[in-house]
Amino acid sequence: MSRYTLEVDLGDRSYPIHIGEGLLSQADLFKPHVAGKVAMICTNTTVGPLYADRLKTSLLDAGAKSVFTVSLPDGEEYKDWPNLQLVFDALLQNHCDRKTVLVALGGGVVGDMGGFAASAFMRGIPFIQVPTTLLSQVDSSVGGKTGINHPLGKNMIGAFYQPEMVVTDISTLNTLPDRELSCGLAEIIKHGAIADTAYLDLVEQNMPALLRRDPELLALVVKRSCEIKADVVSKDEREGGIRAILNFGHTFGHAIEAGMGYGQWYHGEAVGCGMVVAAELCRRMGRLSAEEAARLKKVVVDARLPVIPPVLGVDKYMALMAHDKKADSGSIKYVLLNGLGRASTSPADEALVRQTLLEMGAGD
Numbered sequence: 098m099s100r101y102t103l104e105v106d107l108g109d110r111s112y113p114i115h116i117g118e119g120l121l122s123q124a125d126l127f128k129p130h131v132a133g134k135v136a137m138i139c140t141n142t143t144v145g146p147l148y149a150d151r152l153k154t155s156l157l158d159a160g161a162k163s164v165f166t167v168s169l170p171d172g173e174e175y176k177d178w179p180n181l182q183l184v185f186d187a188l189l190q191n192h193c194d195r196k197t198v199l200v201a202l203g204g205g206v207v208g209d210m211g212g213f214a215a216s217a218f219m220r221g222i223p224f225i226q227v228p229t230t231l232l233s234q235v236d237s238s239v240g241g242k243t244g245i246n247h248p249l250g251k252n253m254i255g256a257f258y259q260p261e262m263v264v265t266d267i268s269t270l271n272t273l274p275d276r277e278l279s280c281g282l283a284e285i286i287k288h289g290a291i292a293d294t295a296y297l298d299l300v301e302q303n304m305p306a307l308l309r310r311d312p313e314l315l316a317l318v319v320k321r322s323c324e325i326k327a328d329v330v331s332k333d334e335r336e337g338g339i340r341a342i343l344n345f346g347h348t349f350g351h352a353i354e355a356g357m358g359y360g361q362w363y364h365g366e367a368v369g370c371g372m373v374v375a376a377e378l379c380r381r382m383g384r385l386s387a388e389e390a391a392r393l394k395k396v397v398v399d400a401r402l403p404v405i406p407p408v409l410g411v412d413k414y415m416a417l418m419a420h421d422k423k424a425d426s427g428s429i430k431y432v433l434l435n436g437l438g439r440a441s442t443s444p445a446d447e448a449l450v451r452q453t454l455l456e457m458g459a460g461d
């Protein structure tokens with residue numbers, strides 16, 4: 098089984114991403130990073146019962162003096178202030194200090210909340226990502242975007258805060274529900290669509306094997322997606338420019354998540370559908386051919402992701418998208434494809450966006 102180590106190149110904040118099978122049990126990976134107290138954050142259902150003991154044993158074997166668990170409720174709807182407060186409560190009740198290492202074990206929700214808690218507790222404590230969903234392994238554990246949701250908008254409160262290391266154990270994907278596997282495929286398709294058509298080809302041609310969870314192939318796509326993301330992040334850590342391409346499909350996707358109520362449409366589902374809406378917009382703007390837009394839609398369908406936007410009404414979509422973090426002086430900026438594999442941000446004619454949403458089924 099292949100084993101990969103990549104580096105996210107950010108000067109004195111550079112860090113490794115370790116990818117392979119069985120890494121939760123490899124104490125040596127954690128040895129350079131843990132010596133004192135460790136706060137391990139996970140969900141109280143699923144990931145906690147499945148993997149917390151295994152990771153705790155490794156952390157103790159690596160030299161941690163003590164490891165305590167902060168258990169959070171499971172779901173996007175809990176990525177909010179009250180649950181972030183629970184993390185701070187636990188850190189204080191357990192007498193954590195600036196040397197305490199926070200380990201986020203789980204999917205993107207735990208990773209985003211854990212990272213934000215680490216960025217803010219005593220103004221910053223060391224943080225390790227141990228992602229266990231395909232989505233978090235290919236995307237959210239890398240790059241340092243952390244935060245929580247607001248009812249009016251996704252990830253509205255947060256910080257850029259990089260982990261010390263990412264440990265990605267591919268074998269955790271064996272227990273992942275099919276719906277969550279598809280969510281990870283959405284971000285993988287995104288990476289191909291914005292930056293690498295050869296990667297998009299590979300994903301397209303190997304979709305059945307990916308859905309079967311071929312471990313060698315999963316390790317390969319985790320590696321390639323992390324390479325693509327790390328490359329963009331190392332050029333523009335705080336999204337002054339090029340990093341925004343990682344938001345392809347997210348302007349529409351985030352509106353779907355917030356508009357439906359967090360947790361109704363999963364992030365990857367909303368992004369999958371959001372990419373199809375964005376591609377259709379690009380087709381209407383003459384940036385993508387009909388064949389390219391149809392091809393992207395087919396890959397999303399093949400990944401078992403939805404492609405028809407939910408009926409929120411076009412006004413609601415526009416109101417939600419107005420809060421998008423890429424908006425500039427009231428003008429919404431979209432990530433658009435100029436042919437598959439090439440992305441940039443640009444405003445779009447509001448009437449065209451409205452018409453596209455309406456004709457794709459988003460409701461009038």
Ligand SMILES: NC(=O)c1ccc[n+]([C@@H]2O[C@H](COP(=O)([O-])OP(=O)(O)OC[C@H]3O[C@@H](n4cnc5c(N)ncnc54)[C@H](O)[C@@H]3O)[C@@H](O)[C@H]2O)c1
Pocket residue numbers: 140142143144147171172173176203204205206207209229230231232233236237238239240241242243251252269270271272273274277280364365
């Ligand atoms: N920071 C970033 O750059 C970034 C990038 C992409 C997404 N995100 C965020 O990530 C979140 C979505 O992450 P997600 O899709 O991982 O969702 P998630 O964290 O909610 O996890 C999905 C579900 O899978 C379960 N689970 C996790 N690992 C499992 C395993 N190995 N076996 C069985 N069940 C398992 C979880 O308990 C949960 O119910 C969103 O909040 C999104 O905004 C952040």
Ligand SMILES: O=C(O)C(=O)C[C@@H](O)[C@H](O)[C@H](O)COP(=O)(O)O
Pocket residue numbers: 236240242251252253284340341343344347422
């Ligand atoms: O890392 C990035 O940059 C991304 O945009 C990756 C996205 O997949 C991710 O969902 C991110 O959390 C969205 O960021 P936001 O700034 O739009 O909230």
Ligand SMILES: [Zn+2]
Pocket residue numbers: 236284347364368
């Ligand atoms: Zn995303």
